[in-house]
Amino acid sequence: MQGGGAQGLPEKGWVVAEIFITPLGTGSPTIRDSIRDLYRLVRQSGLTHELTAMGTLVEGPIDEVFSLTRRLHDACFEAGSGTSRVVTSLRVDERRGEALTLAGKVQGAGDQG
Amino acid sequence: MQGGGAQGLPEKGWVVAEIFITPLGTGSPTIRDSIRDLYRLVRQSGLTHELTAMGTLVEGPIDEVFSLTRRLHDACFEAGSGTSRVVTSLRVDERRGEALTLAGKVQGAGDQG
Amino acid sequence: MQGGGAQGLPEKGWVVAEIFITPLGTGSPTIRDSIRDLYRLVRQSGLTHELTAMGTLVEGPIDEVFSLTRRLHDACFEAGSGTSRVVTSLRVDERRGEALTLAGKVQGAGDQG
Amino acid sequence: MQGGGAQGLPEKGWVVAEIFITPLGTGSPTIRDSIRDLYRLVRQSGLTHELTAMGTLVEGPIDEVFSLTRRLHDACFEAGSGTSRVVTSLRVDERRGEALTLAGKVQGAGDQG
Numbered sequence: 001m002q003g004g005g006a007q008g009l010p011e012k013g014w015v016v017a018e019i020f021i022t023p024l025g026t027g028s029p030t031i032r033d034s035i036r037d038l039y040r041l042v043r044q045s046g047l048t049h050e051l052t053a054m055g056t057l058v059e060g061p062i063d064e065v066f067s068l069t070r071r072l073h074d075a076c077f078e079a080g081s082g083t084s085r086v087v088t089s090l091r092v093d094e095r096r097g098e099a100l101t102l103a104g105k106v107q108g109a110g111d112q113g
Numbered sequence: 114m115q116g117g118g119a120q121g122l123p124e125k126g127w128v129v130a131e132i133f134i135t136p137l138g139t140g141s142p143t144i145r146d147s148i149r150d151l152y153r154l155v156r157q158s159g160l161t162h163e164l165t166a167m168g169t170l171v172e173g174p175i176d177e178v179f180s181l182t183r184r185l186h187d188a189c190f191e192a193g194s195g196t197s198r199v200v201t202s203l204r205v206d207e208r209r210g211e212a213l214t215l216a217g218k219v220q221g222a223g224d225q226g
Numbered sequence: 227m228q229g230g231g232a233q234g235l236p237e238k239g240w241v242v243a244e245i246f247i248t249p250l251g252t253g254s255p256t257i258r259d260s261i262r263d264l265y266r267l268v269r270q271s272g273l274t275h276e277l278t279a280m281g282t283l284v285e286g287p288i289d290e291v292f293s294l295t296r297r298l299h300d301a302c303f304e305a306g307s308g309t310s311r312v313v314t315s316l317r318v319d320e321r322r323g324e325a326l327t328l329a330g331k332v333q334g335a336g337d338q339g
Numbered sequence: 340m341q342g343g344g345a346q347g348l349p350e351k352g353w354v355v356a357e358i359f360i361t362p363l364g365t366g367s368p369t370i371r372d373s374i375r376d377l378y379r380l381v382r383q384s385g386l387t388h389e390l391t392a393m394g395t396l397v398e399g400p401i402d403e404v405f406s407l408t409r410r411l412h413d414a415c416f417e418a419g420s421g422t423s424r425v426v427t428s429l430r431v432d433e434r435r436g437e438a439l440t441l442a443g444k445v446q447g448a449g450d451q452g
Contacts, residue, residue, distance in 0.1 A: 012416075018167040022248060022313065029208055029251030029311035052165050053172075053218035054131040054204060062412070066405055073401070077351075077435060085255035085434040087248065091167060095142055095424040096416060105166035125303075135361060135426065142364030142424035175299070179292055186288070190238075190322060198321040198368035200361065208311040209303060244393040255434055278391050279444035280357040280430060285392075317393060321368055331392035 009099035015062045016100045017092040019069050020055035021076050023083040033080035038072050048102055055089075059102045065092060122212035128175045129213045130205045132182050133168035134189050136196040146193035151185050161215055168202075172215045178205060235325035241288045242326045243318040245295050246281035247302050249309040259306035264298050274328055281315075285328040291318060348438035354401045355439045356431045358408050359394035360415050362422040373419035377411050387441055394428075398441045404431060 023034050039056075042049050045068045047060040058065055073088040093100055136147050152169075155162050158181045160173040171178055186201040206213055249260050265282075268275050271294045273286040284291055299314040319326055362373050378395075381388050384407045386399040397404055412427040432439055 016166050022250065024248065024250070024257065025252060025255035027251060027253035029309065031250065050165070051219055052163070053129050053170055053213075053215045054206065055167075057166055059166075062409070066409055070401070070405055073431060073433070083255065084436050085432070087430065087432045089428070089430045091426065091428045092412060093167065093424070093426045094412070097423050100166075102166045106164055135363070137361065137363070137370065138366060138368030139364060140366035142422065144363065175296070179296055183288070183292055186318060186320070196368065197323050198319070200317065200319045202315070202317045204313065204315045205299060206311070206313045207299070210310050242392050276391070277445055278389070279355050279396055279398075279439075279441045280432065281393075283392055319393065326392075328392045332390055 009101070010061070011099070012096050013062045013094070014060070014099040015065055015092045015094040016057065016059050016102055016105055017065045017069075017090060018055045018057055019065075019072060020089050021072050022087045022089075023076050023080065024085040024087065026081060026083045028081070031080065034076055034083075035079075037079035038075055041068065041071055041075055050102060057102055059100075062092065062094065066090070122214070123174070124212070125209050126175045126207070127173070127212040128178055128205045128207040129170065129172050129215055129218055130178045130182075130203060131168045131170055132178075132185060133202050134185050135200045135202075136189050136193065137198040137200060139194060139196045141194070144193065147189055147196075148192075150192035151188055154181065154184055154188055163215060170215055172213075175205065175207065179203075235327070236287070237325070238322050239288045239320070240286070240325040241291055241318045241320040242283065242285050242328055242331055243291045243295075243316060244281045244283055245291075245298060246315050247298050248313045248315075249302050249306065250311040250313065252307060252309045254307070257306065260302055260309075261305075263305035264301055267294065267297055267301055276328060283328055285326075288318065288320065292316075348440070349400070350438070351435050352401045352433070353399070353438035354404055354431045354433040355396065355398050355441055355444055356404045356408075356429060357394045357396055358404075358411060359428050360411050361426045361428075362415050362419065363424040363426065365420060365422045367420070370419065373415055373422075376418035377414055380410055380414055381407065389441060396441055398439075401431065401433065405429070 023031055042056055047058045047064060050057040069090045073086055076086045136144055155169055160171045163170040182203045186199055189199045249257055268282055273284045273290060276283040295316045299312055302312045362370055381395055386397045386403060389396040408429045412425055415425045
């Protein structure tokens with residue numbers, strides 16, 4: 001988790017990730033209330049993050065990303081009006097040597113002259 | 114594909130989706146070149162879209178979203194320096210009666226007072 | 227879609243894919259009824275398929291895989307006790323030159339001496 | 340993590356999950372060698388598991404599933420001929436009250452008379 005590199009980011013263990021959490025059987029097609037409750041946990045994590053229409057993007061040490069995902073999954077059972085089934089998806093992207101960042105990944109792709 | 118509703122969007126077939134495409138065996142950990150080539154197809158589709166660090170978000174008629182995904186998958190074999198294997202993921206979210214939009218979904222989740 | 231190769235499969239457009247479909251707001255954590263209704267469409271597609279605990283695997287021409295996914299997504303709104311929101315995920319894996327198959331992919335990975 | 344229920348499974352924290360790990364920039368479209376190396380870790384985990392053509396399914400305590408995913412992600416950088424970029428996906432499905440199992444989920448869906 002330590003390291004260097006041009007950006008001052010660690011050489012390993014620094015990831016960009018997407019988390020999305022789906023409560024099932026809530027009786028409502030709107031999961032907005034659940035998402036609001038969960039978003040509080042995202043902010044409290046201190047990780048760089050961005051909400052999109054299809055999930056939450058985070059950037060930081062892989063252990064913290066896994067730990068946040070785990071807390072969101074548990075919290076979703078109590079979030080909104082509660083549910084008894086939750087499907088949680090996590091996708092983690094790590095490049096060693098030159099760490100990825102939320103800002104850098106989008107810029108790279110958009111840079112198209 | 115026609116319809117009504119508060120937003121003037123169709124009552125069925127209007128989706129928000131995430132597409133991400135991964136070329137394998139390219140010999141480089143950077144897939145930036147591929148992504149630039151593919152992004153041209155996204156813009157040409159005319160769909161409302163947004164690039165994120167973990168994929169491309171699009172909004173529009175489901176048939177056009179599937180068709181764009183199919184074109185991106187094929188194009189990825191020739192994009193960048195070329196590859197012989199491509200993994201394409203598509204996640205589509207549709208709500209009937211009150212269509213989802215890219216702008217509306219984020220606002221809903223972020224609205225947390 | 228025609229071609230050759232050791233297995234007699236086409237050189238392009240032959241894919242292995244995973245489809246999973248999630249109805250939201252059904253009021254029940256069990257989506258078994260929906261899945262049964264949808265599975266009929268999978269069998270009728272004529273594609274080689276396999277049900278797993280986390281989705282449906284199919285193998286065949288990419289156009290047929292996309293078309294089946296589209297039909298499953300639509301059918302899910304009416305399946306089980308009905309719902310107004312459906313999230314559908316599709317992940318397609320294609321290798322050109324030497325097509326992937328459901329049977330070959332597992333055997334390859336499991337072959338570990 | 341302890342509990343009861345008809346199946347003797349814990350009432351919370353017991354999950355069915357899918358893990359798939361993609362090394363990028365390996366120079367070869369075949370990721371079979373990486374998968375073999377990783378599969379050893381899956382077996383050593385002691386979790387109930389099943390290899391499919393599109394990923395590895397596991398069943399067990401959520402903490403062990405997250406921990407295995409984390410080890411697989413790290414190991415993938417050294418697996419096969421090595422790589423500097425890895426994308427890892429994890430999808431976890433948990434039902435409280437009546438835990439899901441790999442065997443039960445497939446049987447439920449396939450049970451269609």
